[in-house]
Amino acid sequence: MGKIEIFDTTLRDGEQSAGVNLHADEKLEIACQLERLGVDVMEAGFPASSRGDFLSVQRIARTIRKCSVAALARSTKNDIDAAWEAIKEGGNPRIHVFIATSPIHMEHKLRMTPEQVVQKAVESVRYAANFTSNVEWSAEDATRSDWDFLVEIVTKVIDAGATVVNLPDTVGYATPQEYAGMFRYLRERVPNIHRAKLSAHCHDDLGLAVANSLASIEGGAEQIECTINGIGERAGNASLEEIAIALAIRKQVYQAETGLELNQIVRTSRLVSKYTGLAVPPNKAVVGANAFAHESGIHQDGVLKNKLTYEIIRPEMIGLSSNAIVLGKHSGRHAFRNKCEELGIQLDDERFHLLFKHFKELTEKRKEVTDEDIMALAADLTGKEKGADAYELVFLQVHYGAQGVSTATIGIKTPEGEFVQEAATGNGSVEAIYQTIQRLLPEPIELMDYRIQSTTSGIDSLAEVYVKVKHQGHVGTGRGIDNDVLGASAKALLDAINRIMVKVRAGAVLATNHH
Numbered sequence: 001m002g003k004i005e006i007f008d009t010t011l012r013d014g015e016q017s018a019g020v021n022l023h024a025d026e027k028l029e030i031a032c033q034l035e036r037l038g039v040d041v042m043e044a045g046f047p048a049s050s051r052g053d054f055l056s057v058q059r060i061a062r063t064i065r066k067c068s069v070a071a072l073a074r075s076t077k078n079d080i081d082a083a084w085e086a087i088k089e090g091g092n093p094r095i096h097v098f099i100a101t102s103p104i105h106m107e108h109k110l111r112m113t114p115e116q117v118v119q120k121a122v123e124s125v126r127y128a129a130n131f132t133s134n135v136e137w138s139a140e141d142a143t144r145s146d147w148d149f150l151v152e153i154v155t156k157v158i159d160a161g162a163t164v165v166n167l168p169d170t171v172g173y174a175t176p177q178e179y180a181g182m183f184r185y186l187r188e189r190v191p192n193i194h195r196a197k198l199s200a201h202c203h204d205d206l207g208l209a210v211a212n213s214l215a216s217i218e219g220g221a222e223q224i225e226c227t228i229n230g231i232g233e234r235a236g237n238a239s240l241e242e243i244a245i246a247l248a249i250r251k252q253v254y255q256a257e258t259g260l261e262l263n264q265i266v267r268t269s270r271l272v273s274k275y276t277g278l279a280v281p282p283n284k285a286v287v288g289a290n291a292f293a294h295e296s297g298i299h300q301d302g303v304l305k306n307k308l309t310y311e312i313i314r315p316e317m318i319g320l321s322s323n324a325i326v327l328g329k330h331s332g333r334h335a336f337r338n339k340c341e342e343l344g345i346q347l348d349d350e351r352f353h354l355l356f357k358h359f360k361e362l363t364e365k366r367k368e369v370t371d372e373d374i375m376a377l378a379a380d381l382t383g384k385e386k387g388a389d390a391y392e393l394v395f396l397q398v399h400y401g402a403q404g405v406s407t408a409t410i411g412i413k414t415p416e417g418e419f420v421q422e423a424a425t426g427n428g429s430v431e432a433i434y435q436t437i438q439r440l441l442p443e444p445i446e447l448m449d450y451r452i453q454s455t456t457s458g459i460d461s462l463a464e465v466y467v468k469v470k471h472q473g474h475v476g477t478g479r480g481i482d483n484d485v486l487g488a489s490a491k492a493l494l495d496a497i498n499r500i501m502v503k504v505r506a507g508a509v510l511a512t513n514h515h
């Protein structure tokens, strides 16, 4: 049985999903969960891209011990310096340098000749290898590159010190046969290939990312790059959970195994979905809500007689458990802490007590509180700015107008501790809320995105609202959770404003330091 290393890039390529903007606390929590899941490498970010990304990668590298933490860099000294500076205190830090190798990228994007690209690739790998022997090099858009050119450049970067060579299907263009063929071609022709591990990195533009990743194993890949729930640039990356379960269930076909703790899959998927605001489609393989649901009579009959008739994956394998302890109104802190630990929720004492308070409030309104509710309440606390520096919703009253015009009256506490209230109308209740909050703020807000989902399917499900807004020249996302859609909407908007305020304050500090 060969070992396949799992390189998770949820925090880098996954965060490149349109509309996703994770807070540093959320990234750290996802990183800790990825460590529990047992990924071999986690790509924590692209430190040269912003000060925030740098600090977040550094924090993750300082915390994570059981897996290698990687940082992405273009082929420039600046990017490589930033990557190394961010990860150097990690357990087994990896610098990941890339440059595009396809004719279209070299000519039109990089505006470089193939010779210049080879030179830049070699120089950058050599430079990175001064810091560590754990250097990964990627040929961006490998699948639209000339295979003989790939043989030449890969041979040279291995000589320069690359110990992992990644051949991405950057635009999700390849078919499984082609992708496996490319790996085989390089494995047979690159003379020093035994000194490096080959890696696959697939995008899902044609819906083939997982199939291509699995095919790469047949071509000799030993590392697969993927993301939780398949999130990522455009149509996303190959989904970690689908690859992991395909390898486990069809072990005899692939003759390969991963070191993943498969029973952490559901927990990780839910956490990433909560923090990114990207809902998992119900029919998604492995982690979709319907992945283990049997609807039709013939299927139900078969499953009742023998599960194996229609189930190829045991739910427990991925961490779907039946709940022995039902949490409700009469539960105390011990049972609640136990449940939090079971769900992988890690909070400092202050936030734990706040979470318990929110949980108790919810039990006043419900008979039973589900795992999803608790995860949503916990997610709502992570990354929130503490009261003192933030706007806080004090009350909300909405009058629904039958003719379409609704009125909202809102009271908030400002970061300065002042209580202010306002009222405004809008075409519908949500718009009335946003118009009112707008009146309470000194600068205009532009609502760029508004999404709503519920934690469970019941009528008493919690509402979760995600918004993306522009305010004071910055774009920020916010999340709000409440029993009521309108309350969640108001909270989401204030959360986004609070997050933007942090950026505004950081900008002011930077500007002061600069002068």
Ligand SMILES: CC(=O)SCCNC(=O)CCNC(=O)[C@H](O)C(C)(C)COP(=O)(O)OP(=O)(O)OC[C@H]1O[C@@H](n2cnc3c(N)ncnc32)[C@H](O)[C@@H]1OP(=O)(O)O
Pocket: 013, 016, 046, 048, 049, 050, 073, 074, 075, 076, 098, 099, 100, 109, 110, 111, 140, 170, 233
């Ligand atoms: C396939 C992938 O997923 S690649 C990773 C994508 N991730 C990101 O882009 C992270 C977020 N990006 C950013 O924050 C910004 O794009 C930054 C900070 C990285 C760069 O910002 P800017 O300096 O303003 O450059 P911008 O993004 O407009 O253009 C990219 C530049 O990098 C160059 N470049 C692209 N790839 C590489 C590379 N691998 N090595 C060296 N240079 C490169 C481009 O040719 C362009 O150079 P030019 O300015 O000389 O034309």
Ligand SMILES: CC(C)C(=O)C(=O)O
Pocket: 013, 072, 098, 138, 139, 140, 141, 166, 168, 169, 170, 171, 201, 203
């Ligand atoms: C930077 C590389 C690895 C990438 O994400 C891609 O080519 O898709």
Ligand SMILES: [Mg+2]
Pocket: 013, 168, 170, 201, 203, 233
């Ligand atoms: Mg990618």
